[in-house]
Amino acid sequence: MTVGVVMLVHTAFDRAEQLARHWVAGGCPVVIHVDKTVNDASYDSFAVALSDLDQVKFSKRQRCEWGTWGIVAGTQSACELMLKSFPQVRHVFLASGSCMPLRPVRELRRYLDSRPRTDFIESATTADVPWTVGGLDQERFTLRFPFSWRRNRYLFDRYVALQRLVRFRRRIPDGLVPHMGSQWWCLTRQTLSAILQDPDRPAYDKYFAKVWIPDESYFQTLVRVYSTSIESRSLTLSKFDFQGKPHIFYDDHLQLLRRSDCFVARKVWPRADRLYQAFLLEDAATMKGAEPNPGKIDRIFAKAVDRRTKGRPGLYMQSRWPNEDWENGITCAPYSVFGGFAELFENFEPWLAKITGAQVHGHLYAPDRVQFDGRQQFFNGAMSDHAGIRDHNPQMFLTNLIWNTRGERQAFQFGPSDTQKISWMIAKDPNAQVSVISGCWAVPLFQSNRNFADLRHEAAHLQRIENEHLAALRSRWAKARVRIWTMADFIESPMEALQVIVDEMTGKTTRRLTEAPRMYDLTGFGQFLQNLKNQGMHPYLMGDFPVETAPLNQAPKPRKPYLVK
Template identity: 60%
Template sequence: MSFGVVMICHTALDRVAQVARFWAAGGVPVAIHLDAAVPDVAFDALRRSLADVDAVGFTRRYRCAWGTWSLVAAAQAGAEMILSRAPHVGHAYLTSGACLPLRPVADLADYLAACPDTDFIESATTADTEWTIGGLDIERFTLRFPFGWKTQRRLFDAYVDLQRRLGFRRRIPSGITPHLGSQWWCLSRKTLSAILTDPDRGRYDRYFRRVWIPDESYFQTLARRHSDRIESRSLTLARFDALGKPYVFYDDHQKVLRRSGFFVARKIWPGAEGLYRGFLSPDLERSRAEPDPMPLERLFRAATERRLRGRPGLYMQSRLPRRDREQGKTAAPYSVFQGFGELFEDFGGWLAQQIPADVHGHLFAPGRAEFAGGQRGFRGGLSDSARLRDYDPRAFLTSLIWNSRGTRQCFLFGPRDAQEINWFIATDPQAQISVISGAWVVPLFRAGGDFAAIRQEATRLHRIETRHLEILRSVHTQARLRIWTLADFLDDPATPLQAIVDEISPRRQQPLTTLPQMVDLTGFGGFLQKLRNQGLQPRLIGNFPIGHEAMLRGPVLPAARNT
């Protein structure tokens, strides 16, 4: 027992000739169908190039179009040629001009000889398959499709819509149940002969001429009618992406293809010289391995996942996700400090000494992005320009985090900064946000000047921070959050600072030996009372009585931490 190969070809005729010679050299008869759209000059050149190979024949030519009956007619013509010219073959294997054998011919011959009555063809009902693309499942069998989906899309959609509106339904011929599957099959001589000589073939052919994508349903359906044993799988490695387009294999996929165990693969890039040279070699090592799709399935699933969801925190032009549909907003954990820069002298310098991190100033300050060390630019080509940053604050932050992976990023934030980023940060699980509410009042206290202007600015900042805290406390917040009022924080600054450092750098495992220098708050209680007397109630500051600042002139660590 042997087998024959049907090749449906459109382009890359030099590769077609190369593969046909490989099959013929292994004693396999080959029937080539060349698309009628290919110029006669190219067809004649292909015939001349294979004139010395007796095992190769050429079928009647049809003008093939995607998803149309012509592809079934081409396969029928090739199958009829194989069955009539090679009475010794036990199977016919349908391939394309973009297919490439992955194993020696003898491997496939032995495999098919061991199961002479088995048909290898994917065949499942619409209710049992989820790979149909385009929104048409059972309707592809109950509506008419006289227009090409690719070449006449508007007419195609309009005619489908009209049939739906009119309630039109085609009657499926008796004796068959529509099935779907890959068009690349390997059928036994018995089953294929029964399909091609079926007394009702004319009726079935007329029906499938108006089915959508009949090359994925004609043989798949009729094999169920005539086959004694179907293996619902293909011996050809062919995988499709989320849009229904086939994956293309290149030279760097050689190891993956070799490990797959499949006998044939499509779709091969015509320029993959390494693949054609390696797999069409007469010295190819034989194997008894069973085709195993699982390693490749994992690879394809990972590729599909990467394409559809991307990598956490990476926003690519080819896959810009919808808002809140990302696979992770940012690429790595980062820390945001609100109120600390106002309360402590050089808080950033102190924090940089405690943890391995890039400690920035106010990245969203009105004037410019205050990068660590006063840099005018940062990793990834980020500029400190406020105008560029505010054009897309989310892109600015995600780019900063992505391009700094491996180094913790910390920055200051407050009500004086641009606020557009606050929702994004609040809903980012990678963010660690520490807030001393009401600390914005400290710079007002230290600045002095016209108190009416101070009160007006205090009212504005109070309102901004109130809105920000409402966002942080919403049910949608996913950031790790710590909030203290200014009064509560000043009662014991060492404990929250230790907790913050421990969370950022858990391996540090040592207590703080120094605290950042706090600004001089002498007279701060009276300043707050004056604001209250002017009608402003700074609730965000907490309960800060007059005279309380006397306790804050020299903040020290608890005795237990002075080691």
């Protein structure tokens, strides 16, 4: 008894010929199905190249397209020819022209000879499989799919939506429970012949011809009717990414494939010369005797999928641009954002840089230009201070700034006078440490020499903007580390608040601060706020700031005492 190999081929005929000869040399007859879409010249040349092998036959050709019935029909015709032409075959192994044997063929034969009644096919109900992509699991068995998903995606989606709307449902044939699994299986002659010779096969074929991706459900479902011993796993190593596309193995996967102990790998790049040399020639005499264990490399594939979908934190590039909220972190490192500190303290930026060792910028999102540290015109990564370039994509500007300065803490000022498109990004970024003294935007207005009517109008405008920014920081979607003080509360104990900020930035509890930046003179600021109220504007973000006015009636100065003799 031996193993027969059915090969589905549609491209890379030179490699398919090499693989067919390898199977035959190992004692396995081969039946090849070539996609009918392949031109006759290529098919004839391929058939002539293998005409010297009596153990190789070609089956009737079917037109094959991904997700359609043609793949199953081609497999059926090839299997029928296999069972008819090679009566010594006990197991039929389904492979493709890119499925490469990883272990000696005779070892596969020995493995199957010890399990003469066992069918190796992945077969699970739709509720138990996690790999369905596109939202079609049970529906692929109850809806119709007359349009190609690849060539007519619009019609495919609209027709599915229409069937859902009218609640159309196809009837599943009696006695069948839909199962799904890998296309690549190894069935016994007994089970396979029972499937192909079943008197109800025309009805089953008619039903599955309208199922989406029937090559992953036809044999997987019918094997449950006829098999007496099923190993619900494939002997072929096939891995898929999060989009349902198969991973392709290249030359640098050599050691990875060796560790899997699997008999066959799908799918190998046709130009992976090193792999073909290693597994079809050099390792032809190596016997392992180990049980196939693709789980050994599952961790590596899981990490690859995670890297592809999430990437490295804070890294964006042309080859990988994740969808919004798919990022593995908006930025790559912690940074600090200060609101109101530069308006309340003199020389706050150099003081903070000296205390924490961080690189402290001004208002990176100032309307006129980017205020880099030291007011540089260009910064790390050739970043320009041009406001127009920054505002083309404000989020990427900050992401690039943090990425280009990895290893050094960044801090910058942000207030209601700045471009606000970055507000929600900061709020949702877990790397952001945001400290805000609300209402400090009024200090520069208080210090300016402008008409009070203009000041009142701008104060109302800035207060409205800052209130929206604070709402984002306080929202349930915010993930940043946020601290907010009103101006009145902060100036009561500024050293305590500054100590907390410095400790968090440095990552350790430093010695108590002995110096603080000098606060601007706020004499008369309370009266300024009262004047805003008197003009109809309510400056509520500053908190309960005291009004310090001189009393109208002052007591006379006491006279000096003198001695009378």
